Amino acid sequence: MKKILILGASGFIGNALYKELNSYYNTFGTYFTKKGFGQNHHFFHFDMEEGGLERIIKEVKPKLIISALRGNFEGLIETHEFLIDLISRSNCRLLFLSSANVFDTFEHFPCYEYDKTLSESVFGRFKIKIENDLLRLPPAKFVLARLPMVFGNHSPRVQELDIAMNTNKTIEVFPNTIINVNNDIKLSQQIHYIINQQLTGIFHLGSTDLIHHFDFIKLLVKKRYQRKAVYKQVYTTNQMRYLAVLAKENLLPNNLHFSYSEILDDLTLINKDF
Secondary structure: OOEEEEEOOOOHHHHHHHHHHOOOOEEEEEEOOOOOHHHOOOEEEOEOOOEOHHHHHHHHOOOEEEEOOOOOHHHHHHHHHHHHHHHHOOOOEEEEEEEHHHHOOOOOOOEOOOOOOOOOOHHHHHHHHHHHHHHOOOHHHEEEEEEOEEEOOOOHHHHHHHHHHHHOOOEEEOOOEEEOEEEHHHHHHHHHHHHHOOOOEEEEOOOOOOEEHHHHHHHHHHHHHOOOOOEEEOOOOOOOEEEOEOOOOOOOOHHHOOOHHHHHHHOOOOOOOO
């Protein structure tokens, strides 16, 4: 059975991937601060500041490493430089979770897999650096999975909304930003398919349709809480801005396509305590 190591497996996306893949592959993960994972012998504590990743990889001997790491950019760059060097000289591949922010400078249109990347944000520039380093390797060695905004009942974004609705705080929205979306469950299924089919290249993993950020949040609030909210509208630019990644070249099967309304349906709150 193929061994997979998920870096950042205690986080929101990393843990969703672990749950999806664990029944099909010999799956291991790393955690940083969350308690409880130390009881699982498939989880290893990893602190980027202290190192120790080489020891974990030697013990696990994975054929695929998935990077869902978060943290300070200096530590992330150093860690990924080590990973890229490792896979360049070993029988191992890297699946890197990138972001729509690699295009956050562009306005007026959504972006596709092989469009030029350009970012004004520190986060986007970090992702671009790792992408460019990976793109120098043979294509069989890596997968770049670019993600739009990812929601889910246990996602940080939705938890912030829950708190805001519970405490009657304002919700920040971006009226002139156009997005596509995903959630933890659908994203995990998409990545499972990419792994199972041994696909390589750049993948844009989001809904097939677009919506304004403000409209999406209003629909989410209406569905999940069934009452009105107070919004703070934030304008980062005078122009319409796209933060969306659409697929054109590397398409997944139709059963892995979805609309933003399906993401909204999955976020409907069953227990209405608000």
